[in-house]
Amino acid sequence: MVNDLMRAVMFLLALTMASPVLAEAEGDHGRNVFKKCKSCHQIGEGATDRVGPNLNGVVGRAAGAIEGFRYSKAMIAAAKDGLVWNSDTLDAYLTKPRDYMKGTRMSFSGLKDARDRSTVIAYLAEASTTAASNRDPDVAPEILTLEGDPDYGEYLSGECVTCHRSDGGDEGIPSITGWDNAAFVTALHAYKNKHRDHPVMQLATSRLNDEEIAGLAAFFAIQQQE
Amino acid sequence: MTKLDRRTFLAASAAGATALSAPMVMGAAHAKPRVVVVGGGAGGATAARYIAKDSKGAIDVTLIEPSRRYYTCFFSNLVIGDFVDFESTGHSYAALASEYGINVVHDMAIGVDRDAKSVTVASGMKFDYDRLILSPGIDFVSGSVNGWNLNDQDVMPHAYKGGTQAALLKAQIEAMPEGGTYVMVAPPNPYRCPPGPYERISMVAHKLKNENPTAKIIIADPKPKFSKMGLFTAGWEDHYAGMVEWLGPDFGGGNVTVDPGSMMVDIDGEEVKADVCNVIPAMKAGRIAEIAGVTNDKGWAPVNAADMSSKMDANIHVLGDSSQQGDMPKSGFSANSQAKVCAMAVRGALTGSKVFPAKFSNTCWSLIARDDGVKVGANYEATDEKIAKTDGFISQNGEDAATRKATYEESIGWYAGITSDMFG
Numbered sequence: 302m303v304n305d306l307m308r309a310v311m312f313l314l315a316l317t318m319a320s321p322v323l324a325e326a327e328g329d330h331g332r333n334v335f336k337k338c339k340s341c342h343q344i345g346e347g348a349t350d351r352v353g354p355n356l357n358g359v360v361g362r363a364a365g366a367i368e369g370f371r372y373s374k375a376m377i378a379a380a381k382d383g384l385v386w387n388s389d390t391l392d393a394y395l396t397k398p399r400d401y402m403k404g405t406r407m408s409f410s411g412l413k414d415a416r417d418r419s420t421v422i423a424y425l426a427e428a429s430t431t432a433a434s435n436r437d438p439d440v441a442p443e444i445l446t447l448e449g450d451p452d453y454g455e456y457l458s459g460e461c462v463t464c465h466r467s468d469g470g471d472e473g474i475p476s477i478t479g480w481d482n483a484a485f486v487t488a489l490h491a492y493k494n495k496h497r498d499h500p501v502m503q504l505a506t507s508r509l510n511d512e513e514i515a516g517l518a519a520f521f522a523i524q525q526q527e
Numbered sequence: 528m529t530k531l532d533r534r535t536f537l538a539a540s541a542a543g544a545t546a547l548s549a550p551m552v553m554g555a556a557h558a559k560p561r562v563v564v565v566g567g568g569a570g571g572a573t574a575a576r577y578i579a580k581d582s583k584g585a586i587d588v589t590l591i592e593p594s595r596r597y598y599t600c601f602f603s604n605l606v607i608g609d610f611v612d613f614e615s616t617g618h619s620y621a622a623l624a625s626e627y628g629i630n631v632v633h634d635m636a637i638g639v640d641r642d643a644k645s646v647t648v649a650s651g652m653k654f655d656y657d658r659l660i661l662s663p664g665i666d667f668v669s670g671s672v673n674g675w676n677l678n679d680q681d682v683m684p685h686a687y688k689g690g691t692q693a694a695l696l697k698a699q700i701e702a703m704p705e706g707g708t709y710v711m712v713a714p715p716n717p718y719r720c721p722p723g724p725y726e727r728i729s730m731v732a733h734k735l736k737n738e739n740p741t742a743k744i745i746i747a748d749p750k751p752k753f754s755k756m757g758l759f760t761a762g763w764e765d766h767y768a769g770m771v772e773w774l775g776p777d778f779g780g781g782n783v784t785v786d787p788g789s790m791m792v793d794i795d796g797e798e799v800k801a802d803v804c805n806v807i808p809a810m811k812a813g814r815i816a817e818i819a820g821v822t823n824d825k826g827w828a829p830v831n832a833a834d835m836s837s838k839m840d841a842n843i844h845v846l847g848d849s850s851q852q853g854d855m856p857k858s859g860f861s862a863n864s865q866a867k868v869c870a871m872a873v874r875g876a877l878t879g880s881k882v883f884p885a886k887f888s889n890t891c892w893s894l895i896a897r898d899d900g901v902k903v904g905a906n907y908e909a910t911d912e913k914i915a916k917t918d919g920f921i922s923q924n925g926e927d928a929a930t931r932k933a934t935y936e937e938s939i940g941w942y943a944g945i946t947s948d949m950f951g
Contacts (some may be wrong), residue, residue: 387714460867465944466943473941473943500888500920501937
């Protein structure tokens with residue numbers, strides 16, 4: 302593990318020494334690539350588990366090691382086999398997650414571009430300690446625990462599934478089926494209060510009230526759960 | 528209904544039984560309420576699928592669409608620009624028939640008898656309805672471009688209904704001589720897909736830049752401004768400097784005569800020899816809407832915003848491009864959004880299911896060059912008068928490359944999303 306961390310650090314150092322301009326550009330690139338991960342994963346100060354586990358210290362961490370997180374059977378099996386996340390295994394996993402680990406619950410199609418992968422892994426290695434808090438604002442407990450009506454959610458979901466495929470496909474647009482209730486509610490409120498910056502999602506959530514968000518969360522939570 | 532499949536048979540026997548037991552109550556001898564949908568695009572296919580799916584068999588749904596394989600008009604520009612494969616824009620109705628039990632009839636609707644509440648198709652069959660949903664897209668206004676009529680579409684294609692016309696236009700562009708001229712005659716408002724002609728120009732320019740970089744593009748436009756104009760003109764300057772010439776009405780863009788025989792285009796007295804001439808005429812509602820008598824003197828079908836019902840016949844709903852509904856652009860996204868509101872209203876009327884307040888939304892993505900996507904979107908609500916815009920956004924000039932690339936990738940995701948929402 303130490304070796305892997307060292308490798309990531311050395312990699313960054315090497316870049317910095319070789320060309321400060323390039324290093325900065327690569328760092329920016331990694332941070333930009335991480336935007337694709339942000340709808341499900343948090344990293345940095347105060348990061349918590351959401352749809353995906355928090356990624357603090359992930360480079361060098363054993364797979365499936367966050368206590369209390371609901372991993373897929375595939376991830377639990379890989380953890381038993383001793384899988385450790387280092388720059389090589391992360392590179393292989395992120396290329397096409399479902400090919401590397403059949404049955405993973407991470408519904409992400411992958412990063413085809415090698416530079417995207419190497420820079421985002423470098424970002425992961427450093428962001429645990431340096432990233433400013435990027436977690437979504439907490440939602441008031443009474444809103445978070447509001448019991449949603451999945452039937453109402455199903456009606457409202459008509460607007461979502463024009464883009465987010467109801468079969469869970471995620472090419473170009475993330476899948477929203479089978480999400481944890483609290484994660485879903487927190488994410489939608491983050492768009493609604495413009496903490497998250499996607500204009501289509503800001504528009505869609507701008508006219509959803511607390512009950513409607515709860516209904517959608519209830520509906521999507523029971524879709525396609527393994 | 529020549530085929531008597533198991534569903535039809537069951538429905539028929541149930542109807543017989545009901546008729547025997549209570550002939551006075553059941554005026555018409557049928558068991559289930561019937562919905563006939565004409566047109567299997569973003570409006571019609573979505574409406575048929577949602578009614579069938581959500582009524583769980585309580586409503587008999589027939590979908591009448593001539594094409595066995597439906598090629599979407601949206602993304603046809605990306606076919607022209609070589610970003611997506613032509614075949615990937617084709618879709619089958621198999622799942623709507625097999626998984627949702629929709630009676631899919633591949634025929635052309637040619638008549639609507641509003642008193643008898645029935646639709647006639649070209650083969651002579653009749654389909655009775657309790658509610659009729661018309662979603663026939665657009666037709667062209669004949670005589671709207673001097674010198675051009677529909678028979679000329681094989682020489683000067685419109686390429687504005689997807690399918691073979693888009694493939695033809697692409698082949699013509701590939702056959703252009705070196706340094707040749709592509710002319711587009713742009714349509715007047717209102718028309719299908721407001722950014723469509725200008726995304727097309729972008730895709731043609733992209734293709735020519737690679738294959739025929741000294742070629743020229745001229746747009747003759749009757750409109751002083753167009754959708755996403757600032758984004759497109761800046762994009763053309765960035766990616767295709769010197770290639771695209773846009774002639775608005777101030778420069779005679781609205782005064783055009785074409786001659787398909789000689790390929791000459793007269794723009795305000797100036798003769799241009801075109802190698803490809805893409806004529807996009809003025810548009811009106813698909814013909815069956817006119818035949819049904821639900822269109823106005825402008826050629827569109829006025830509807831009530833709350834349920835997309837025709838202002839001329841409460842048993843007929845009109846969706847998508849054909850409808851005159853207010854503020855929504857004529858787009859596949861809009862038609863899909865309207866279809867879900869309509870499906871809910873029709874189900875409510877026929878089976879008493881709960882009807883929620885109508886909400887509409889639309890987003891239109893356009894591709895300017897590789898990884899340079901832009902979008903415009905809005906929310907809408909139903910008022911007594913029309914579908915009214917409540918809020919919206921548009922991409923900005925000067926956005927970073929990563930944002931533009933993400934916008935393009937998002938449009939690919941949207942295409943997968945909406946086509947699976949339409950066809951199951």
